[in-house]
Each structure stands twice: as C-alpha cells, then as structure tokens.
Amino acid sequence: xxxxVLFRSMSQNREQWGSRVGFIxxxxxxAIGLGNLWKFPYITWHNNGGAFxxxxxxxxxxxxxxxxxxxxxxxxKSQKNPVLAFDELGGSNWSLxxxxxxxxxxxxxxxxxxxxGWTITSFISCMNWSMNGYTAPEEGAFGEFIxxxxxxxxxxxxxxxxTAGVISKGIxxxxxxATKILMPILFLIIVYMVIMALGLPGRNEAFSFxxxxxxxxxxxxxxxxxxxxxxFTLSLGMGxxxxxGSYMDKKESIFKNAALVVILDTVLAIAACVIMYTxxxxxxxxxxxxxGSTVGMLFITLPNLLYTEIPFGTILAPVFYILVGFAALSSxxxxxxxxxxxxxxKMKMSRQKATLIGAGTTYVISIFCALSLGAVDxxxxxxxxGPGKEGVLSTLDxxxxxxxxxxxxxxxxxxxxxxxxxxxIQDEVGKFNDDGSVNFTYNMFKFFIRFIAPxxxxxxxxxxxxxxxxx
Ligand code: PHE
Numbered sequence: 001x002x003x004x005v006l007f008r009s010m011s012q013n014r015e016q017w018g019s020r021v022g023f024i025x026x027x028x029x030x031a032i033g034l035g036n037l038w039k040f041p042y043i044t045w046h047n048n049g050g051a052f053x054x055x056x057x058x059x060x061x062x063x064x065x066x067x068x069x070x071x072x073x074x075x076x077k078s079q080k081n082p083v084l085a086f087d088e089l090g091g092s093n094w095s096l097x098x099x100x101x102x103x104x105x106x107x108x109x110x111x112x113x114x115x116x117g118w119t120i121t122s123f124i125s126c127m128n129w130s131m132n133g134y135t136a137p138e139e140g141a142f143g144e145f146i147x148x149x150x151x152x153x154x155x156x157x158x159x160x161x162x163t164a165g166v167i168s169k170g171i172x173x174x175x176x177x178a179t180k181i182l183m184p185i186l187f188l189i190i191v192y193m194v195i196m197a198l199g200l201p202g203r204n205e206a207f208s209f210x211x212x213x214x215x216x217x218x219x220x221x222x223x224x225x226x227x228x229x230x231x232f233t234l235s236l237g238m239g240x241x242x243x244x245g246s247y248m249d250k251k252e253s254i255f256k257n258a259a260l261v262v263i264l265d266t267v268l269a270i271a272a273c274v275i276m277y278t279x280x281x282x283x284x285x286x287x288x289x290x291x292g293s294t295v296g297m298l299f300i301t302l303p304n305l306l307y308t309e310i311p312f313g314t315i316l317a318p319v320f321y322i323l324v325g326f327a328a329l330s331s332x333x334x335x336x337x338x339x340x341x342x343x344x345x346k347m348k349m350s351r352q353k354a355t356l357i358g359a360g361t362t363y364v365i366s367i368f369c370a371l372s373l374g375a376v377d378x379x380x381x382x383x384x385x386g387p388g389k390e391g392v393l394s395t396l397d398x399x400x401x402x403x404x405x406x407x408x409x410x411x412x413x414x415x416x417x418x419x420x421x422x423x424x425i426q427d428e429v430g431k432f433n434d435d436g437s438v439n440f441t442y443n444m445f446k447f448f449i450r451f452i453a454p455x456x457x458x459x460x461x462x463x464x465x466x467x468x469x470x471x
Contacts (some may be wrong), residue, residue, distance in 0.1 A: 015170060016247050022176045023248045024257055027072075029179035029330030030240050031265040032186075034115055035233035037324055038298040040269040041276040043229060045294050046388070047222040050213035053273075055223055059230035060266055062456050066448035067236045067409050069258040070416040073428045075245025076254065081341040082239030085246070089420055097411045101239035102342055104404040108238070109335040110365025111393045113163070114373075116332060117155025119325035121145070122299050126306075126318040134307035134314075136285065142296040147374025156366040163332040164359040167340055168352050179330045186323040189316060190268065193275050196310045202281025209281075210273050224464050227457065228402035234265055237405030237412070240334045243341055254429050255441050272298075279305040298324070336362070369393040410457045417450035 017023045044052055078085035083098030129135070146152065166178060197203065231237040245254075279301050280287050286304050306313035306320065336358055343354035372379035372392035383390045385398045416425070425431075431442050 015172065016249055017172070017176060021180070022172075023244065023252060024260060025179045025183055026176055026330070026334070027235075027241060027244050027257065027261045028264045029183055029327070030235045030244065030334035031233065031261055031331075032183070032268050033327050033331030034112060034298075034324075035229070035331070036265065036269040037272045037327065038115060040229065040233060041273050042294045042297050043225060044210070044273055045277075045297070047219060047225060048214075048217040049209040049277075050211065051215045051218040052222050052226055053210055053270075054213045055218070055226040056230060057266070059227045059456070060234070060262060062448065063227065063409065063453045064230045064234045064236060065258065065262050066445060066453045067231075067412055068234055068241060068262055069254060069429070069445055070412055070449055071236060071239070071241035072245035072248065072254050072258055073425065074412075074416065074420075075242035076248045076250070077424050077428050079246050081246065081345050082242045082338065083342050084345055085239075085242055086415070089424065090415055094411075094415055094419070097408060097415065098239060098242075098342075100404065100408050100411075101237070101242075102339055104238040104400055104408060105240070105335045105338045106362055106365060107396050107400045107404065108232075109160075109163075109332055109339075109362045111369040111396050112328070112332055112335065113156040113159045113362065113366050114152060114369045114393060116159045116325065116328035117152065117370075118146075118299055119321050119328060120155055120158060121151075122303070123318055123321040123325065126303060126321055129303065129307060130314045130318055134303070136304060137300065139288075142300055143374065146296075149371045149375025152370035152373060152375065153367060156370050157363065159328075159332065160359050160363055160366065162329060163336050164355045166329070166333050167336050167358075168355040170351060178326065182323060182326040183330070185319075186327055187268075189320055189323060190271050190275070192316075193305075193310065193320075194271050197275045197278040197305070200278050200282040200309060202278045202283075205281040206274060206277035209277055210270070221464075224402050224406075224460055227460050228406055231405035231409055232401040233269060234262060235331070235334060237407075237409035239338050239408075243338050244334065246341075255445070275305070276301055279309075283308070365396070369396065406457050406461060410454055410461070413449050413454040413457070417446070417454065 017026065040056075044056075074082075074085050074089065078088050080088060081098070082101045083095050086098045087095040197206075235241055248254075248257075276297055283304060286301050302320070303317060306317040310316065336355070339358040339362075340351065340354045343349045343358060344351055347354070349357070368379060369392050372382065372394075374380055380391045382392050382395060384395050389395060389398050425446070426442075429442060429445065431439055433439050
C-alpha cells in the first residue's frame with residue numbers, strides 16, 4: 001500500500017512548467033536556435049533563395065504544424081519521455097520511434113555543440129573590438145579558426161558542460177528561468193537589427209533574393225533540404241516536443257501553443273535572412289569574404305554590420321552573441337533533455353548521473369565533428385553525400401536533418417493519424433465548440449496528420465530515393 005501511494009504521488013508530482021508561459025518559452029527556446037540564425041540563412045543562400053524559401057514555408061505549414069501539434073499531444077497525454085510515451089500509447093514496437101529520436105538527438109547535439117561553441121569566441125572578439133576598435137578580419141581567418149582542432153574541442157566541451165549544468169538543475173529552475181529572460185531580449189535585438197538593415201542600400205536586392213521564387217533555380221536536392229530543415233528548425237521528428245509537452249499543464253491549449261511556436265520560429269528565420277542578406281548586398285567587402293565560407297555567415301557577416309553600420313552597434317555586438325549563445329543553449333538543452341529524461345525514467349538513474357552519461361556520450365560525437373573542419377584530414381574529407389557536404393560534421397547534419405528527422409516525423413504522423421486511439425486526440429485538444437459543432441481546427445488537424453503530412457513526407461523521400469538526387 002505504501003508503495004502504491006508513493007508511486008501515485010510520484011507520478012502526480014511529475015515536474016511541470018512553473019508558469020503559463022513556461023511551455024511556450026521553453027518550446028520556442030528549443031525551436032529558435034542556430035537553425036534559424038546560422039543554418040537557415042546559409043542553406044537558403046546555397047539553394048538560391050526564393051523558391052527554396054517557398055518550399056520551406058509550405059513544409060512548415062503542411063508538415064511542421066501538424067507534427068508539432070501531434071508531438072505535444074503525445075507528450076502531454078502520456079506525461080513521459082518519447083520512448084515510454086510510444087510504449088504506453090502504442091506498445092513496444094512503436095517505442096522504436098522513441099529510440100530513433102534519442103539516437104537522432106545524440107547525433108544533432110554532437111555537432112550542434114561545435115557550432116554553438118563559435119558563439120563563445122564571437123563574443124570574445126566582439127568584446128575586444130568594442131573596447132579596442134573594429135578591424136575587419138583577414139580573409140581566411142575563419143577557415144583557420146574552424147581548422148584549429150584543439151580550440152574546437154575546447155569550445156564544444158565548454159558548450160556541452162554549460163548544457164549539462166542547466167539540465168542537472170531540472171525543468172523549472174534550469175531551463176525555464178534562463179529562457180524566460182533571454183528569449184525576449186533576443187527578439188528585441190533582432191527587431192532592432194531588421195529595422196536598421198532596412199535602411200541599407202542592399203535591402204531591395206535582399207528582398208528579391210528571399211521573396212521572388214524562380215523554381216528553375218532550385219537545385220533538385222533543395223526540396224528534401226527544405227523539408228528536412230523544417231523539421232530541424234522546429235525541433236520535430238525526434239521527440240523534443242514530446243518531452244516538453246510532457247511537462248505541460250492540462251489546462252493549456254495545445255493548438256494555440258503549437259501554432260505560436262511555429263510562427264515565432266518562422267518569423268525569426270526570415271528575419272535572420274533579411275538581416276544577413278541585406279548586409280551582404282550592401283557591403284561589398286562582406287560579399288567577397290562570404291563567398292569563401294557561407295557556413296560562417298552568422299559569424300563573419302554580422303560583426304561587420306554591427307560595427308560599421310548600426311547605431312549602438314558597439315554595445316549591441318557582444319550582447320548579440322551572448323544571446324545567440326543562449327538561443328543555441330536553449331536548443332541544446334532540449335536535445336540533451338530527451339536523452340536524460342529517458343535515462344531517468346527508464347534506467348531509473350538520478351538526474352545528475354543521467355546528465356553526466358548523456359553529455360559524455362555526446363562529447364564523443366563532438367570530438368569527431370570538431371576535428372572535421374580542417375584539423376584532421378581523414379575526418380574533414382569524409383563524405384557520403386557528395387560535394388559541399390564533406391566532413392563528419394556536415395555529413396551528420398545532413399543525415400540527421402534530411403533523413404533521421406523526416407523518417408521519425410513520418411512515423412509520428414502515421415502513429416497519431418492511424419494507430420493511436422483517436423479519442424486521445426479528442427481529449428487533449430477538444431473536439432467540439434461550445435455550441436456542440438465540431439471544431440474547425442480539430443478537423444483540419446485530423447486531415448493534415450492523416451493525409452497531408454505523411455503523403456508530403458513520403459513523396460519527397462520516394463522521389464529522392466527513386467532518382468532525382470541523393471545529396
Ligand atoms: N530547432 C533547433 C534550432 O533550430 C535545433 C534542434 C533540433 C533542437 C532538433 C532540438 C531538436 O536550432
């Protein structure tokens with residue numbers, strides 16, 4: 001009897017977000033990160049803008065929104081980490097989706113920590129420039145920086161240690177407290193930078209690059225990449241949103257929260273492109289330095305703008321990179337939390353021990369990634385997906401976002417749309433309006449999750465497998 005009471009009180013006391021805005025902040029903190037600020041501008045550049053952006057936006061609406069809703073729903077219903085959630089709602093076969101998610105999380109966190117580490121050095125450079133005056137970096141400086149193996153190992157280590165530090169403190173005190181303060185500030189600074197960028201001469205060129213689609217410019221691999229990025233940037237397909245949804249209060253509206261996260265994330269990604277491309281088209285010297293390393297766009301282009309074009313840039317630049325670091329941190333936190341919550345719930349580990357093991361395992365992957373940017377030849381030239389995707393880091397990025405996440409997402413749609421007890425959907429999101437009619441959003445969600453999203457993902461995957469382009 002004692003054990004039963006204890007067990008009941010434990011399961012009732014699963015930690016929850018401390019406030020109404022807790023979920024929305026943490027979930028948008030997970031979604032908004034290097035995907036928006038670093039990756040989206042650079043892959044959009046490679047895919048020639050316009051048409052790629054359209055495909056990405058379509059993917060966000062048709063695939064991103066329903067899967068976001070589905071993941072939160074699974075999490076909140078089960079109040080468990082992804083593996084146990086699928087186990088409970090669908091049985092042990094379905095829990096394989098959860099395991100795939102954990103593996104995907106490890107892979108993403110492994111390379112993400114390396115890129116995130118760059119925010120630390122950017123911050124330090126900016127402090128230096130703010131105090132001693134700005135001097136534009138020499139050509140090739142960035143290549144030298146990422147090729148410095150020891151430095152990359154150190155930076156990614158620091159970043160993983162920071163992530164582990166927050167995770168070990170738990171949900172409320174760690175994750176929620178940090179994102180609550182930092183995300184709004186990041187938003188304000190981005191808005192300010194957009195407004196300032198709009199005053200630069202390259203504005204029109206930037207807008208037409210982003211918003212005038214020409215489908216003959218879209219490389220065949222671009223469609224898969226756009227779909228994959230929709231998953232990546234929204235943190236979907238691997239259980240992060242299931243995990244966060246599991247800490248969500250039953251009174252919250254899943255529809256509203258899901259839509260808000262999707263909208264915030266998309267707005268931020270587009271804003272990052274507007275800022276970045278306006279600078280590239282306005283400042284000739286930036287255009288030259290960018291052609292060599294688009295990967296470094298966020299880290300090369302922006303300081304130039306901040307220090308040469310923007311009022312108060314000297315103050316804003318270091319602050320901006322701290323915030324980018326925090327945006328990345330709130331994403332790495334969600335990645336590690338998926339792994340850690342599994343170790344806690346399934347292996348019955350303490351949070352501390354689970355954090356140590358999760359972060360330690362991830363660092364092994366980070367080591368290979370950190371050394372694959374020039375430091376070790378064999379790792380830097382390693383290639384499965386062909387030109388432009390050489391090196392362990394790019395290969396894992398491509399593998400995780402273009403294959404592992406969409407496959408995970410596909411199974412989530414099939415599970416929620418076709419196999420899960422449909423009454424759960426009704427219970428979690430509400431089927432009826434006050435007047436007794438069936439809710440429009442409910443109908444739309446059902447249609448999207450059963451037909452639109454799985455067909456769209458399958459169509460892309462099949463067309464890639466049967467012919468178009470493997471990269
Ligand atoms: N969405 C995060 C970003 O855009 C990355 C991420 C992917 C986080 C998958 C969690 C899960 O930076």
